Amino acid sequence: MSQLEARFHGGVSAIDAGAWDALAGGDHPFVAHAFLAGLEEHGCIQAGLGWQSCPLGLYEDGVLVAAAPLYLKGNSHGEFVFDWSWASAYERHGLDYYPKLLCAVPYSPVTGPRLLVGANAEARTSRSALIEAIELQERTLALSSAHLNFADQEDADAFSGSSWLPRFDWQFHWSNRGWSDFDDFLAALKPKNARTSARSASRSSRPASHARSAMATSSATTNGAPCIDSINRPSMHTAITRP
DSSP: OOOOEEEEOSOGGGSOHHHHHHHHOSSOGGGSHHHHHHHHHTTSSOGGGTEEEOOEEEEETTEEEEEEOEEEESSOTTOSSOOHHHHHHHHHTTOOOOSEEEESOTTOOOOBOSSBOOSSTTHHHHHHHHHHHHHHHHHHTTOSOEEEEEEOHHHHHHTTTSSOEEEEEEEEEEOOSSOOSHHHHHHTSOHHHHHHHHHHHHHHTSOGGGHHHHHHHHHHHHHHOTTHHHHEEEEEEEEEEEO
16 A cells, blocks of 8 residues: 555535545445434534534545544534543543544444545555544644544454553444334233333323423333343443543
């Protein structure tokens, strides 16, 4: 691989869609060009909300060979990996935690590729080059830290042995075990849990004036019902931070 040129763009929309999607692959819609550019186009990504898009592209002889969705973050909203305690610690010591550099998919706590390198023999080298470019940008802008959230295993492995710090957390994933509809699902639960779930579903279908109480009840039920452990599979997700 010849010398690579790193470019930080003003938005995903500034990058050719076909070239980006060729690196992202077709299995993960949240890193698709249409999704990320759509967030920008419709105002979901803007500085006023704490998101400043600055996607990274690596170019070889003018051709995009690797990319990463990057954002300068002015807060920690919409990330689903919580670092409020770190921000508080910085503040107590008179330091600025924000802005920070984040490689992630906004508002989407879904594990997937973040270092987009396509399927080629140079994938490992390209991931390393992306990491080096992110580190250099963090130093150049004198930022507090850089982060990569909800990394898949290949991306996580690319940070092995580096100065980045891995963080792990758990999600609960609901999977359909062949239930044809909600009543079929309720029939599979213990009677007490079925009644609780049915009441929550009934409340959530009421007019908008009842939406807030229904949401609160649904949340409490989800967190407390013993049946949840039997129908959800815990899944570990990885975040990686460079302090």
